[in-house]
Amino acid sequence: MGDLELRDDLLPEDEGEASLHETLVSRMRQLMIEGTLENGQRIPEAELCRMFGVSRTPLREALKVLAVQGFVQLRPNRGAIVAPIDPEQIRPIFELKGALERLIGLTAAERVTQEDLDAIDALHHELGATLEQGQMDDYTRLNYAFHKGLAQISGNALLCETYEGLQQRIWRYRFVVNEDFTRVADSFAEHEQIMIALRARTPLDLAARLEAHNMRTCEAMLRAIAQIS
Amino acid sequence: MGDLELRDDLLPEDEGEASLHETLVSRMRQLMIEGTLENGQRIPEAELCRMFGVSRTPLREALKVLAVQGFVQLRPNRGAIVAPIDPEQIRPIFELKGALERLIGLTAAERVTQEDLDAIDALHHELGATLEQGQMDDYTRLNYAFHKGLAQISGNALLCETYEGLQQRIWRYRFVVNEDFTRVADSFAEHEQIMIALRARTPLDLAARLEAHNMRTCEAMLRAIAQIS
DNA sequence: GGCGGATGAATTGCATTCATTTTTTGCAGC
DNA sequence: GCTGCAAAAAATGAATGCAATTCATCCGCC
Structure with a gap:
């Protein structure tokens, strides 16, 4: 306990500190905006989990958010699809x-x-x-x-x-x-x-x-x- | 197999079939709109879980959605509060x-x-x-x-x-x-x-x-x- | 008596697991 | 060979469990 450790977290920085949730939301949105995920395409959760290296829980939270924002369409018990904008x-x-x-x-x-x-x-x-x-x-x-x-x-x-x-x-x-x-x-x-x-x-x-x-x-x-x- | 069973699920009805997720979102939003949950008040997940009789997973998904809609404010690692509209x-x-x-x-x-x-x-x-x-x-x-x-x-x-x-x-x-x-x-x-x-x-x-x-x-x-x- | 730091309790974030629904595969019958 | 049903496989919805962070309480110290 002899050494005093200078803590530099006094300034929270506020940026670059994106939570996993926010990261997932913006990265998945990016995939759809860029067209990597095509319109109407089915989005299997498991595949996205492998892609981002996270479990289903935070991924599903991100999907719910993206649904509100109109980027994906959630069909009960039938998974999510990239919202088809006709x-x-x-x-x-x-x-x-x-x-x-x-x-x-x-x-x-x-x-x-x-x-x-x-x-x-x-x-x-x-x-x-x-x-x-x-x-x-x-x-x-x-x-x-x-x-x-x-x-x-x-x-x-x-x-x-x-x-x-x-x-x-x-x-x-x-x-x-x-x-x-x-x-x-x-x-x-x-x-x-x-x-x-x-x-x-x-x-x-x-x-x-x-x-x-x-x-x-x-x-x-x-x-x-x-x-x- | 002698009896032909008339299936009445041909018309999906589309209403009254609100999923748990949608129910949670709208009920929690209602709580805040009605003022049952006061502005700036902390929202412990556990309490809401008891209130609605669900586990934390769907509840947290609902909170994430409500955050996007501006009704709650999520503070990383510090829980959610009812969005204080000043x-x-x-x-x-x-x-x-x-x-x-x-x-x-x-x-x-x-x-x-x-x-x-x-x-x-x-x-x-x-x-x-x-x-x-x-x-x-x-x-x-x-x-x-x-x-x-x-x-x-x-x-x-x-x-x-x-x-x-x-x-x-x-x-x-x-x-x-x-x-x-x-x-x-x-x-x-x-x-x-x-x-x-x-x-x-x-x-x-x-x-x-x-x-x-x-x-x-x-x-x-x-x-x-x-x-x- | 007030203040700062440490320890335990509570809470959050995420992973894992279980139950239910949907989709696919296989097979019998026509 | 095609249709229709049944079982298996896969995917989704939700609950539980565990690690990490935060909050509350307590103790020592000034």
């Missing part, structure tokens, strides 16, 4: 997201600070760079970050959370729209207008542009899906 | 709900059918009756049903789901506002205007009235809470 469900999602985009626009325009502007502007320029270089995967990722950043400027955590949930549901279809290069160019042009409205801090204008951007993305996605099938 | 969190909820109210108004006005109108009108008149008789608990319940019904007219299931989630979070504070009888009268008057806009099928008008109604309810709730504390 095209008919895409429009309602975008419709709801449109309402949130509008609120984001209204509030972000009023609450945006100079630091916010600088940060989102940096993202915007990164987006432009990836577009010029044709790095579509990077573009898609940055696009996600751009809209998430806008949501955060709203200052409403619940709004952010809800918004990101919708984004993630839609995210599973992004590859479909990415193929549509003309849409990407149009999309970036719309971002340009969004940035202008944000810098000008004009709530109604920003809201309208975000809503329009959302609607156009929705239509492009529906067109792309229609082409495939 | 007044600062009320405004963001109403702000988000306002965006949904607007969407509900826009879409409901366009998609409402005559049957919808009849049903919601019946609710509306019931509301008026309970108001006259001063049955505030019934009024509150019917008020919830009224707004839920409006959301359903929108025809967007995801919107309904999200909307009801917000309503339930707020629901825990309804008793505070119910005390404010003048607000109830005002609220009903606003419902009258909402019904007029719905019958007239004027999207922008209905949306504006729902948004205003939402905002006034928010202010009334904040005032009531401020008075208490």
Whole structure:
């Protein structure tokens, strides 16, 4: 007992300390967002247990959570399947997201600070760079970050959370729209207008542009899906 | 094997067949909505297990789900507490709900059918009756049903789901506002205007009235809470 | 008397086990 | 060869058990 041990856990760090539950939820969600697990595909618990090296108890808890978030569908006594989003469900999602985009626009325009502007502007320029270089995967990722950043400027955590949930549901279809290069160019042009409205801090204008951007993305996605099938 | 047995499970009924998981989730949520479990109160798993007569496994799954829905707060290794909604969190909820109210108004006005109108009108008149008789608990319940019904007219299931989630979070504070009888009268008057806009099928008008109604309810709730504390 | 640290009790996190339901496999009958 | 039932195998739902963490109590010390 002679040695005093310096404890460095005084600062809990709060990050990097993701619990197993949270890890499982986000990793499984990632599998579905990335498309590793296909829509409608059955998810045998045992296989996922081997995959993640955990027992069924925490895995099932994660499945229950993902069911609430709409990523998986639980069928009593018959296991879970990756929630099959059919095209008919895409429009309602975008419709709801449109309402949130509008609120984001209204509030972000009023609450945006100079630091916010600088940060989102940096993202915007990164987006432009990836577009010029044709790095579509990077573009898609940055696009996600751009809209998430806008949501955060709203200052409403619940709004952010809800918004990101919708984004993630839609995210599973992004590859479909990415193929549509003309849409990407149009999309970036719309971002340009969004940035202008944000810098000008004009709530109604920003809201309208975000809503329009959302609607156009929705239509492009529906067109792309229609082409495939 | 001589007797042919008529099987009546051809129609799965789909209702009344709530799984244990769903039952636990809704019953525990009810406890918190009703206020049986107070805000910030610790929830020992063992006690809830006794209460519901189940083991910890399904109960913990339910807790995880309720955490996602924002009703409980899970602290790693330290158990769950009833999510303490402080007044600062009320405004963001109403702000988000306002965006949904607007969407509900826009879409409901366009998609409402005559049957919808009849049903919601019946609710509306019931509301008026309970108001006259001063049955505030019934009024509150019917008020919830009224707004839920409006959301359903929108025809967007995801919107309904999200909307009801917000309503339930707020629901825990309804008793505070119910005390404010003048607000109830005002609220009903606003419902009258909402019904007029719905019958007239004027999207922008209905949306504006729902948004205003939402905002006034928010202010009334904040005032009531401020008075208490 | 108040405070800090140690020990035991209680609680949580996860793994394992048991019971029930579903799915698959096998076989008799047509 | 195909259909239909029956038993086996597999998967799910829930309970129990065990390790680890947290909480409560107690004791020594200032």
